[in-house]
Amino acid sequence: MLKxxxxxxxxxxxxxxxxRSGLSDVSYLAxxxxxxxxxxxxxxxxxxxxxxxxxxxxxxxxxSVAEMSGARLIRLQCYEGLDESKALYEWxxxxxxxxxxxxxxxxxxxxxxxDLFSEDFLxxxxxxxxxxxxxxxxxxxxxxxxxxIETEALLLEILSExxxxxxxxxxxxGNQVPLVFLTSNGTRELSEALKRRCLYLYIxxxxxxxxxxxxxxKIPGMDENLADQIxxxxxxxxxxxxxxxxxxxxxxxxxxxxxxxxxxxxDADVATETVNVxxxxxSDIEKATKEFADNPDSIExxxxxxxx
Amino acid sequence: MSATSELNKSTYAEGQDSPLLExxxxxxxxxxxxxxxxxxxxxxDAMEAVSHxxxxxxxxxxxxxxxxxxxxxxxxxSFEVVFEVYFSIRGTEYEIKENELENLTDDExxxxxxxxxxxxxxxxxxxxxxxxxxxxxxxxxxxxxDQAMLRLLARQSVIRYAGMEPGRPVGGTYYLYRTLxxxxxxxxxxxxxxxxxxxxxxxxxxxxERLEQDEYKNRIEELKKQIESEIRRSLVADRxxxxxxxxLRKPLPEDVDFMHASREEMANLRRSLYPLTRKxxxxxxxxRKYGRRGPLDFRKTIRHSLSYGGVPAEPKFxxxxxxxxxxxxxxxxxxxxxxxxxFTLHLLYAISSQFSKVRSxxxxxxxxxxxxxxxxxxxxxxxxHRVNTEADVVWVDGHxxxxxxxxxxxxxxxxxxxxxTTVLILGDARNNYHASQSWILKDAHHKARKLYWLNPEPxxxxxxxxxxxxxxxxxxxGAYEVRNLRQLEAFIEKLV
Numbered sequence: 001m002l003k004x005x006x007x008x009x010x011x012x013x014x015x016x017x018x019x020r021s022g023l024s025d026v027s028y029l030a031x032x033x034x035x036x037x038x039x040x041x042x043x044x045x046x047x048x049x050x051x052x053x054x055x056x057x058x059x060x061x062x063x064s065v066a067e068m069s070g071a072r073l074i075r076l077q078c079y080e081g082l083d084e085s086k087a088l089y090e091w092x093x094x095x096x097x098x099x100x101x102x103x104x105x106x107x108x109x110x111x112x113x114x115d116l117f118s119e120d121f122l123x124x125x126x127x128x129x130x131x132x133x134x135x136x137x138x139x140x141x142x143x144x145x146x147x148x149i150e151t152e153a154l155l156l157e158i159l160s161e162x163x164x165x166x167x168x169x170x171x172x173x174g175n176q177v178p179l180v181f182l183t184s185n186g187t188r189e190l191s192e193a194l195k196r197r198c199l200y201l202y203i204x205x206x207x208x209x210x211x212x213x214x215x216x217x218k219i220p221g222m223d224e225n226l227a228d229q230i231x232x233x234x235x236x237x238x239x240x241x242x243x244x245x246x247x248x249x250x251x252x253x254x255x256x257x258x259x260x261x262x263x264x265x266x267d268a269d270v271a272t273e274t275v276n277v278x279x280x281x282x283s284d285i286e287k288a289t290k291e292f293a294d295n296p297d298s299i300e301x302x303x304x305x306x307x308x
Numbered sequence: 309m310s311a312t313s314e315l316n317k318s319t320y321a322e323g324q325d326s327p328l329l330e331x332x333x334x335x336x337x338x339x340x341x342x343x344x345x346x347x348x349x350x351x352x353d354a355m356e357a358v359s360h361x362x363x364x365x366x367x368x369x370x371x372x373x374x375x376x377x378x379x380x381x382x383x384x385x386s387f388e389v390v391f392e393v394y395f396s397i398r399g400t401e402y403e404i405k406e407n408e409l410e411n412l413t414d415d416e417x418x419x420x421x422x423x424x425x426x427x428x429x430x431x432x433x434x435x436x437x438x439x440x441x442x443x444x445x446x447x448x449x450x451x452x453x454d455q456a457m458l459r460l461l462a463r464q465s466v467i468r469y470a471g472m473e474p475g476r477p478v479g480g481t482y483y484l485y486r487t488l489x490x491x492x493x494x495x496x497x498x499x500x501x502x503x504x505x506x507x508x509x510x511x512x513x514x515x516x517e518r519l520e521q522d523e524y525k526n527r528i529e530e531l532k533k534q535i536e537s538e539i540r541r542s543l544v545a546d547r548x549x550x551x552x553x554x555x556l557r558k559p560l561p562e563d564v565d566f567m568h569a570s571r572e573e574m575a576n577l578r579r580s581l582y583p584l585t586r587k588x589x590x591x592x593x594x595x596r597k598y599g600r601r602g603p604l605d606f607r608k609t610i611r612h613s614l615s616y617g618g619v620p621a622e623p624k625f626x627x628x629x630x631x632x633x634x635x636x637x638x639x640x641x642x643x644x645x646x647x648x649x650x651f652t653l654h655l656l657y658a659i660s661s662q663f664s665k666v667r668s669x670x671x672x673x674x675x676x677x678x679x680x681x682x683x684x685x686x687x688x689x690x691x692x693h694r695v696n697t698e699a700d701v702v703w704v705d706g707h708x709x710x711x712x713x714x715x716x717x718x719x720x721x722x723x724x725x726x727x728x729t730t731v732l733i734l735g736d737a738r739n740n741y742h743a744s745q746s747w748i749l750k751d752a753h754h755k756a757r758k759l760y761w762l763n764p765e766p767x768x769x770x771x772x773x774x775x776x777x778x779x780x781x782x783x784x785x786g787a788y789e790v791r792n793l794r795q796l797e798a799f800i801e802k803l804v
Contacts, residue, residue: 016361016365016368032367032368032371033367033371033374036361036367036368036371036372036375037371037372037375039360040357040360040361040372040375040376043357043360044353044356044357044360046353048375049379051381052381186381192345192347195379195380196347196349196350196379198379199353199375199376200374200375200376200378200379200380201375202381202384208526229519232519232522232523233515233519235522235526236518236519236522239522266515267513267515268513268514268515271515291518292514292515292518
């Protein structure tokens, strides 16, 4: 297989628990699925396609893996209209022009022409840079669902063969197999061809336990009880039928807000006042407030039951 | 399929024990039968992946297979079921639990008996428990969120209540129902809430109460899942893997029939609708951007020709005017398409949130415009409710009359159909033998940009009984069978 012809780096990770603890050292709390797939991506030398709701730490995973393995993170932010010259490589026209002018009289034209399309005049863009790098690299292709379906094809060669074909130069084979992460918010279906080449990882909202750990890990000085309460309220809010459910990053924002306000225990008033950190649509806020607000009837009800 | 297995064997047979390989082959075949698109390379990847992961680590094993074989999150559920059937009875985890059962129960049992004023019996296993004791243990396990205990109790309840008979061809749902009926989890929730109210130092505020309740509901949900998989495990042991997998096979979310979707399936469908309409919007927008070039821009060309000494070397073109698509959706919400109608309303809502110019109409035998209910409303539930209660769609008897509905449409709104309008009609064309008034569609077709008919009935039923789709379809740009998301998506692909 082709992967054998490349200079095979030693495996980066020893085992799945190793990945997990490594990630938690850089304060990314991975569950079994996440750690297992990162481990497999290394073993199988395959890219990982990460999908899931916004703000669940898809991009952060790539960053954390880079930090944990001490690799350089090369990031390609995708957008509509991204093309080869931004993603793969570009010829340095200005330099080529200067070259022609400088050598104009001294040398034969055909020689210059050969020279013009050599690596000296090649500008590496993120994808090419990632495979040509000498040092360990993590490549992050962010929000791949934003490019048009035709542009996706740009990625295919590099993702499966770790090489780039440049018409004027021939094929540039990489120095290494980088760890590649692609993220997608699922605004459109990615092509089968792309999916086939990747390992698929879906990162959903974390469960109660993990969310609590995330809050504690990310916000030092957080009271355990408060963190627990926050995680539980967020879980309840996520069960409501909302336009946009609170993401992990919004949970963290909320937790920070509460910490700054010096709140030790969340009651309905506090929740109502600060819920706009967590929810961003007016209708959602109204719905959540209605769910959690103390209304006089229910207090009486609980009192009666408490007395009984 | 046999070619696949041959290849798999020849590539990876060395260094691996073949039973696992055999099992994986069966597993992948079953995934394909369940409708998941597993390609040859993906199955090879799966084989390679499991060679890096020990099968004993069941979770890691599951994720390894999932990551290589399932590339669409909506298929994950189907995958999980097949995985459970194929690998559940093989997980070592369950043998360990078997011993745990003995160790744990002794202590727990004593404790409970002690509380009930009985002397610790010393020995005894769970099967010796009375129903009340079991209920009590369940209550305590739920209260404390004791996962291991809950798993044991799930198993015990299945043994006790499901009444499983070997070889009896009943689905798992039957046993599940029997078990749950005996456990009476609803009153359990009340008890749990009462208990936590008692334990609380002060009165619970509504917020706290709500959080407690969510927590217990969550644990009970968890217990139900345990029971369900416990039943599956015993069924697999009884009937064998393949038979079980066949019984459990369910359509993938995109193949679920709109007309017969269950409540849960409907919720899934709703969630999938938004990406679909975004896709529709994106496709229309792209056409606007990259569509044909506009006509020659004479002024611009002359202006640019100055830099070439007056020679118009580089012709300049006008940008095409961005067309703003206008969509008119006319939907049948009568009883015969009731299930579809619910879906239709959600589709209407999703479409109108993506496009600026959408007008929605619903009809049974009368017709009413419902754009005002759907636009600018942020809560879909409310919008649907208002359409159902406030729209004036009944004219005589509340049985669909396409002819009359169309004539109302034509009379009131016909003038608004222009060359930029796309008209979508959603319905089964079951006209109850009324006059068809198909001339309206003919005229509308002339005026509109496109006219499409989407029918939720299988194509084989068209034009049978009182369905007169054939007559209407002659005046449409196309009539499509749209019974599931896959077909809807195919239609959208065709549309733009």
